[in-house]
Amino acid sequence: MAKPSVGVSEVGMSAAPAQAACPCPGTLFPYPPPRGAAGIAAAVRRKCLQVELGSGAGLLGGACWGVESMRASSPTHAKAAAALAAGVDDERAAWMVRHPSALGKFEQIVAASEGKRIVMFLDYDGTLSPIVDDPDAAFMSETMRMAVRSVAKHFPTAIVSGRCRNKVFGFVKLAELYYAGSHGMDIKGPAKASSRHAKAKAKGVLFQPASEFLPMIEEVHERLVETTRCIPGAKVENNKFCVSVHFRCVDEKMWGELSEAVKGVLREYPKLRLTQGRMVFEVRPTIKWDKGKALEFLLESLGFADCTNVLPVYIGDDRTDEDAFKVLRRRGQGVGILVSKHPKETTASYSLQEPAEVMEFLLRLVEWKRLSRARLRLQ
């Protein structure tokens, strides 16, 4: 086992950089879309709210994951904080100007795909399934499954999740999709080709950049189970190349103790880092790999490396999805859609409020594709 280090490594949770127009030449679709006047006017107030909601560097970029950052990942606290903030409705309206509804801007989005191949990337928890207390009961509805299946018939589609790949497959149950589990550290191509992608280039792909960490993750999982056993409600989930420590069902009075327990274990593993998701601590290897890298890997595997004729669409709700939104912004290509009811600092261009809206968006995309195909046949 490794020697105790100075502290827990906390890479990768800084605030999203300020938005700027993409400088990439030849970009047909500006990413992110230009800010409206109302958005600019709200920028200062937004900064205040952002700190209260816990998405700014003030809370999350500090020296340790403590109770304050845990509070920030609680919707209850986020709502309360937002309610306290002056002019919260204005704030939301201004945020919506900067991150308009992907349903409201549907025509703009599909117009951007003219002459391009859409590749769909979908996060799981909070995007395809509603957030629930028990991580093992985060089921996706049959109607959502049908929507994803229909999307995959028209566009290469990948599920990108923090969960163990097998577990997320167990929820989604669609063999024609690509799966990137463990925050992108476990990638696998479709087990079965969907009708239109019978010759999919990346069908047999399998990529596991963190396999050397498997024994360490096993060990730290056991240590975390042991250390948090005395904290009612705490749940440790083995996600194969990473571990989640859930505190959604832990009494707030115990959050400090839980955070100290997790950090105490992690001090002995300097090759692991600690990040935070929605009421969950995420323990992962320090390798430079995340959902953004997974998105790029999959695009490359599909034969779209350095291509301008591709439009990746990424939909996600969590902080870990920001890595993918940032990649789209850096490439000056694609559509990032954040799923959130509340204003959040994000690099995504568009927003959807909840999984039900995600489903509506997916179904509209399928319908639009069907109509465009029918129109082409008539020509």
Ligand SMILES: O=P(O)(O)OC[C@H]1O[C@H](O[C@H]2O[C@H](CO)[C@@H](O)[C@H](O)[C@H]2O)[C@H](O)[C@@H](O)[C@@H]1O
């Ligand atoms: O990348 P994702 O697919 O969004 O996975 C991120 C984490 O999602 C799960 O936890 C979250 O959803 C649970 C069920 O709704 C909820 O109880 C929990 O509070 C959320 O954080 C999953 O259990 C984690 O392992 C994933 O890392």
